[in-house]
Amino acid sequence: MSDPYSQPNREWWAQRWIDVLESFGWVRRLARARTYAREGNVLNIDFKGSKVAARVQGTAPEPYKVSLSLDPFDDDQWSYVIESMAERAIFSAKLLAGEMPQNIEEVFTANGLSLFPFTKFDIHSKCSCPDPANPCKHIGAVYYLLGDRFSEDPFVLFQLRGRTKEQIIEALRQIRSAGSEVNGTTAQDDSLASQSTADQPNVSAPLAVDRFWHYTEQLESSLVVIAPPPSSETVLDVLGSIPLKVDSNAEAAFTQTDSQALTDHLKTIYQIVSQQAILAAMKAGDAT
Structure with missing residues (x-):
């Protein structure tokens, strides 16, 4: 046994x-x-x-x-921990999905x-x-x-x-909501945990890498900071394997290998975009 x-x-x-x-x-x-x-x-x-x-x-x-x-x-210690969690969107998304982030211990050790x-x-x-x-x-x-x-x-x-679970989630949402109001944005990270497969994008749609990020205004050079992300995880890690739709009438059904191939392709795109962002930041810094 x-x-x-x-x-x-x-x-x-x-x-x-x-x-x-x-x-x-x-x-x-x-x-x-x-x-x-x-x-x-x-x-x-x-x-x-x-x-x-x-x-x-x-x-x-x-x-x-x-x-x-x-x-x-105590209350102060938890306040520091939850603020640290809220600073990293991947933590909020995983916790709201009922999963413990892999490096969650870092948040606690950083606060002693x-x-x-x-x-x-x-x-x-x-x-x-x-x-x-x-x-x-x-x-x-x-x-x-x-x-x-x-x-x-x-x-x-x-x-x-x-x-409790309710106390942590409520505190995370309040902090993220307050930050969104200050920045004039909408907090969308919480929706990652409840996104249904029906909302997944059509995998056959073209991936417009050149329009992945577009901003028409000139960036303030003093605000350009080149630094590694706090975590190597991306939204792909949060969502897990991509559930490709299988059509029983189709000549060739999607397999787990196809899903992994698509995930690997998207990860490559993330790497390209990240590299292009770093190059753009470096060029902006050199121009000042």
Whole structure:
């Protein structure tokens, strides 16, 4: 029987949680805990604010009560973190789509924080069983089941640090909306998460690279800043594989290979546009 806690296809944030816990040196205890988690001994996991309450069936007739929590961030700390998230549109788009951005930890470390437990002393846990060891196998089983919860909803990890999904999304939207009003633009990043396949562009339409970006006014040379983007991710990474429409009556149906070929072609276009933008910026700088 395969071990669900050793699967390579687990979401990276859920696997990171497990890796962090196992790095604390609780190998023997966590081995027993994995068996408990795998066999369904964790009867329930409930959240009371940022704290976790669970019941785990052990050898005794009555289930043991387990509590677990991390140190929550205070209001100022969360304010800095959310502002940092809002500055990077890719983060907002992925979080609104229910996915944890790959380099989300950078936002926390940049603000002197750690999203995942940094040491074993960052985890506060208690069990009603007579075993004096911490974590006992009941607490350890809850650790593993929390990893499953993170896979289902990455915002659960944020909740352990003191902010719910609703609070984070609302704060992100307020910041992005305020920034859009100041710049006189419309915030469209939030719509990426809910875009339907019906709204996808016709892949057979010509790709007008020469008109990809057009601006008729002279740029102020002092405002030209050449710098690498904060993330290598693009909207293509947010949307994932392109769902090409398959016509059953067509002589040749689109395949996954066709979808990947189109994605690669669009990525090449992004690179060309990026290079042209850098050259234009350099020429503008030389002209001053």
